[in-house]
Amino acid sequence: MRNSVANEIKKIAKQDKSLFVISGDAGLGVWDDFNTSEQFINPGVNEQLDVGFAAGMALMGHKVIYYNIAPFVIMRPYEFVRNDICYQELPVILVGTGSGITYAPAGMTHYVVEDITLASTMPNLDIFSPADPVEAVACFNYAYASKKPSYIRIAKNGEDVIHKEEIDITKPIFIHRSSSKHILLLHGSIVDEVSKILEIVDLNIVSVPMLTSDFDWEEFLSAFDKAFTLEEHFINGGFGTILKDKCDKKIHKFGLKNEYIHKIGNRDYLRKYYGIDGKIIGQKIEEITKG
Amino acid sequence: MKETATNIRRNILHIANLALSPHIGSALSCSDILSVLYFKILQLDDYENRDIFILSKAHSAMALYATLHERGLLSKEDMEGYYQNGGTLPAHTDRLTNPYIEISAGSLGHGLPIATGMAHALKLKKSKREVYVLMGDGESQEGSVWEAAMLAPKLELDNLTVFIDRNDLQGYGRASELLSYEPIDKKFEAFNWEVLRVDGHNHQAIKNAVDFKTDKPKMIICDTIKGKGVSFMEDELIWHYFIVTDDVKERAVRELEESSDEK
Numbered sequence: 001m002r003n004s005v006a007n008e009i010k011k012i013a014k015q016d017k018s019l020f021v022i023s024g025d026a027g028l029g030v031w032d033d034f035n036t037s038e039q040f041i042n043p044g045v046n047e048q049l050d051v052g053f054a055a056g057m058a059l060m061g062h063k064v065i066y067y068n069i070a071p072f073v074i075m076r077p078y079e080f081v082r083n084d085i086c087y088q089e090l091p092v093i094l095v096g097t098g099s100g101i102t103y104a105p106a107g108m109t110h111y112v113v114e115d116i117t118l119a120s121t122m123p124n125l126d127i128f129s130p131a132d133p134v135e136a137v138a139c140f141n142y143a144y145a146s147k148k149p150s151y152i153r154i155a156k157n158g159e160d161v162i163h164k165e166e167i168d169i170t171k172p173i174f175i176h177r178s179s180s181k182h183i184l185l186l187h188g189s190i191v192d193e194v195s196k197i198l199e200i201v202d203l204n205i206v207s208v209p210m211l212t213s214d215f216d217w218e219e220f221l222s223a224f225d226k227a228f229t230l231e232e233h234f235i236n237g238g239f240g241t242i243l244k245d246k247c248d249k250k251i252h253k254f255g256l257k258n259e260y261i262h263k264i265g266n267r268d269y270l271r272k273y274y275g276i277d278g279k280i281i282g283q284k285i286e287e288i289t290k291g
Numbered sequence: 292m293k294e295t296a297t298n299i300r301r302n303i304l305h306i307a308n309l310a311l312s313p314h315i316g317s318a319l320s321c322s323d324i325l326s327v328l329y330f331k332i333l334q335l336d337d338y339e340n341r342d343i344f345i346l347s348k349a350h351s352a353m354a355l356y357a358t359l360h361e362r363g364l365l366s367k368e369d370m371e372g373y374y375q376n377g378g379t380l381p382a383h384t385d386r387l388t389n390p391y392i393e394i395s396a397g398s399l400g401h402g403l404p405i406a407t408g409m410a411h412a413l414k415l416k417k418s419k420r421e422v423y424v425l426m427g428d429g430e431s432q433e434g435s436v437w438e439a440a441m442l443a444p445k446l447e448l449d450n451l452t453v454f455i456d457r458n459d460l461q462g463y464g465r466a467s468e469l470l471s472y473e474p475i476d477k478k479f480e481a482f483n484w485e486v487l488r489v490d491g492h493n494h495q496a497i498k499n500a501v502d503f504k505t506d507k508p509k510m511i512i513c514d515t516i517k518g519k520g521v522s523f524m525e526d527e528l529i530w531h532y533f534i535v536t537d538d539v540k541e542r543a544v545r546e547l548e549e550s551s552d553e554k
Contacts, residue, residue: 020412038415049404049438056408059394060416079398080435084405088386088395 001154001189002097004133005140006030009065012144013039019144020057024050024068026097031067047077054092055084063091063144069103070096070112070153074119085149086122092150093143099129099153099188100232101256101267112153113256116211117237119151126150127211128169129188129231129239132162135209138169142210155189162191162207170213172206172220180204181225182289187211187239190232193271196278201286203228211242221249228285230254230276232267252288254281292494295361296326297551300520302357302370304543307535310374312382316518316530318354320458320491321425324513325358327497328423335364335391342420343393343409347402348427348456349383355392356380364391400433402426403453407439410451410508424453429461431472437482443508444483451508452501456491458517460528479510491515521546 006027013019013034023031023042034040043049047068054064066073073096074081085092096115103110119127126148130136136154143150167173172185175194180203186194187208194205204224221227229240233255240253256274263273271277275284303318329335333342346355356373359365369389372379380388383397394405402424410422430436443451455475459465467473476486485505489496491513500511517531518524521543535543 041411043438043442046435046438046441048400048435049407049442052401052404052435052439053408053411053442055394056405056410057412058408059405060409060412062412080401080404083395083398084401 001130001133001136001159002030002157005095005136005152005154008137008140010034013037016063018062020062020064022050022054022064022066024066024072026068026072047072048080051077051080052084055080055088055090058085058090058092059088063093065093065095067095067097069098069110070115071110074115074151075112078118082122086125089124090149091147093140094149094151096151096153097156099155100190101261101270102155102189104261104265104267104270108261111261113232113234113261114237115153116233116239116242120211120237120242122149124148125212128152128209129211130154130169130209131186131189131191131207132159134161134163134167135169135173135207138167139209142169153188159189159192169209171215172208174204174206176205178202178204182228182285183221183224183226184228184230184285185239185243187229187231188233190230190276193230193276193278193281197282197285200279200282201289203285203289208239211239217243217247218249221247226252226289228252228254230281232256232271232276234258254284292326292330294551295330296323296494297520297547299326299354299357299361300547301544302360303353304535304540304547306353306356306370306373308537308540309371311534311536312353312374313532313534314350314353314382315533315535316460316524316527317348317351317427318357319519319521319524320515320517321348321351321354321456322357322519323492323494323515324425324454324456324497325354327494327501329358329362331494331498332501333423334420335362338390340418340420343406343422345393345396345402345406345422345424346384347396347406347424348399348430349396351425351456352380352382352384355384359389359391365389399427399430400435403436403439406451406453407443407446407448410443410448411446413450414446414448420450422451424451426453426455427461428455428457428459428472428475429466431455431475432466432470440479440482440484447506448508449506453508453510455510455512456515457512458515458526460517460526460531462531464528476510476512483507485509486512488512488514492519520550
C-alpha cells in the first residue's frame, strides 16, 4: 500500500504543482526519486513543526501531504492537527504508515492502536484505513479531491491486491458474498485474515475503507441478522464503536483489548496472542452464529 | 503614529471593558508594534497579494481587533462583539471571523511553524509578499518555536520577520526568572537568524528594524512594558488577568488622553 500511495502522489505531483509532500524524516526507499523535488521537504524530526508547516503551506494554496509513521502523524502532534489543520478546515492529507500493530516488533512507541479514537474526535477529519493497494490509492484520490482534512492509515508495503474491479470506498466493498444471514465488516489491513476466517465459517464479508462517509448503515445492516466488526485497533473507540454509533444494529466487536501491550512479537504473533487472527475470529463467529 | 497607537489603546480598553475579559496588559504591550505594522509596513490594499501578519501570542487578540478597526478592516460593530455571548470575535483568534485574521491561534508555539510554511510557499511562488509573526517572550519556551527556528534559515526565508514582545512577564511571573530564554539574541543568531533589538514602543526604531535588509530570516526583539500606556497597569503581572471595570476604564482612558495632550 505504501508504495502504491507514494507512486500515486508522485504521478499527480507532475501535473499539480501545488501538491507538496512533507516527510517527517520517514520514507527511505519510498521518496528517493522525489526527495530533490521542489514539491518535497524533509524538515527533520520535529512533528509539531511538520504539521504547522503543512497548515501554513495549505493556507497559501498548496495541497499538502504529511507522511510519517502513524504515531508521529496523529498522536505526537495531536493538538497541532486539531488546531492548525482541522479547526482551520485545511485540505491537508495526513498519511500514517504502520497502522495497528504492523510495527509491533518495534514496540509501544511505533505501533498505534488508539489513533482512530483520537482522529475521530476531530469533526471534519475524514478517516481511511485501506486494506489493499487498490483501496489505498482510491482513498488517496478521494482525499486529494476533497477540500477537507484527511487521515489515511496504511499498514506497510507488499499487501496482496484484493480488488480486481473498480471500487467505491464510500461504501462497504464485498470481499466475499454468501447465502449466510450474517456479515463481518473489516476496517484496514486485518482483511488479510479473511481466508482463515472463511475456512471456518461462511458469512458475508466486506471491507470498509472509509470511516467517515455518509453511508446509510441502518439500511444496509438491516438486511443481515448478525453483524460483526474486526479491526487491528483498540476494541473500544475504534471502527466497531463508531459503527455502533451510526446505527441501532447490535454489533459484535472484535479488536484489541484496551490495554498497553508489553508482549513482544511480530504482528501475526500478536494477532494470535490477542485473539484477532482469522482462525480465532472464525471460531468465535461460528460459536455466536450457531447459538 | 502616536495618535494611532493611542486610538488603538483606547479601542482595546473599550472592548476589554465591554467584555470584562482578561489580557489587557498583553494587548497594551504590543500596541505600538501593531501600529507600525498596520500603518507603515503591511501591504494590505491588494488583498490577493497582501502581506501576512500572524498574531501567535493570540491572547493579545484585543490588540489585533483594535488595530484592524483603526485601519478600517473591521467594523465597530464587529469589534464590539468581541468576547460577547453570540458575539463576533473570540478571546483568541479564529481565522473564519475576518479576512485579515490569518490564522486561528491561541495555543502558544503555533504561529512560527505555520508562518514558516507560509513563507516557504511564497518563496516557491517567487512572490514578493512578506510574512510577519508576533510572539510573546514566554512563548519562546515552547519547543515548536525552536523547531521552526532551526528550519527557517535552512530554507533561506528572507521573507519572514518575527517580533518578540519582550515584556518579561508571562502568566505566573517573570519569564527571565521562571525559565529564561536569554540571551535570546545570541540563541537566534546561533541558529543563523538576523537579530535586531529595539525599544518596542519606539515607532521609528521598529520601522528601521523592519527596513533593515538581510538575506536571512529576521528576528526583532522588542523590549516592551506590559500594560504600556496606563501607569497603574505597567509592568504589573496582575493585569494579565484583571478585568477592566468602568472605573478602571475611565482612569485608564483619562491617562491616555492626558499623555496624548502632552505630546
